[in-house]
Amino acid sequence: MIIKKSDKFDVVSSFNSDPFVGHLSTPITTSSLTKAYLDLLPAYKTGLSPLLRGINIGFVHGYLLLGPFVKLGPLRDSQVANFIGFLATISLIIILTAGLLIYGFVSFSTKKGEEISFQEKNSVDILSSTGWSQFTSGFIVGGFGGTSVAYLLLKLLT
Numbered sequence: 813m814i815i816k817k818s819d820k821f822d823v824v825s826s827f828n829s830d831p832f833v834g835h836l837s838t839p840i841t842t843s844s845l846t847k848a849y850l851d852l853l854p855a856y857k858t859g860l861s862p863l864l865r866g867i868n869i870g871f872v873h874g875y876l877l878l879g880p881f882v883k884l885g886p887l888r889d890s891q892v893a894n895f896i897g898f899l900a901t902i903s904l905i906i907i908l909t910a911g912l913l914i915y916g917f918v919s920f921s922t923k924k925g926e927e928i929s930f931q932e933k934n935s936v937d938i939l940s941s942t943g944w945s946q947f948t949s950g951f952i953v954g955g956f957g958g959t960s961v962a963y964l965l966l967k968l969l970t
Contacts (some may be wrong), residue, residue, distance in 0.1 A: 855938075862943040866950020867957075873908070874958025877901045882966065894970070898963040905955035912951060916944035 882897035
């Protein structure tokens with residue numbers, strides 16, 4: 813049997829048969845399971861304000877970053893390892909927030925003579941100046957909260 817080119821199954825192909833998109837369609841990137849998982853992440857979940865998105869993402873970052881600082885830090889064998897890990901995580905959350913602030917300032921600032929439209933003033937989209945500042949505020953609050961909860965759990969359980 814001769815296989816024609818049109819009958820051939822490509823595992824990796826261009827997305828929507830458009831080679832100029834810059835995205836490859838693979839069984840992982842186009843599966844419904846992957847799309848359902850991504851829809852559940854706070855960054856893509858519908859109905860959340862930018863502030864709540866920032867709090868969710870910041871909380872997870874703060875909670876999960878404490879462990880590597882406590883267990884892999886230079887003072888991991890001392891009695892103050894938990895507290896030093898807490899301070900290092902808080903410091904990293906502050907650095908990440910500064911990065912978010914810089915990104916928002918560069919990406920969403922308007923030129924001096926430009927007028928902001930009424931729609932952008934009332935927009936709660938995360939990709940606007942107001943939305944990004946709310947997201948950043950939520951990130952730092954959530955990051956401090958997640959780090960604090962993880963630190964308290966370490967203090968109480970160990």
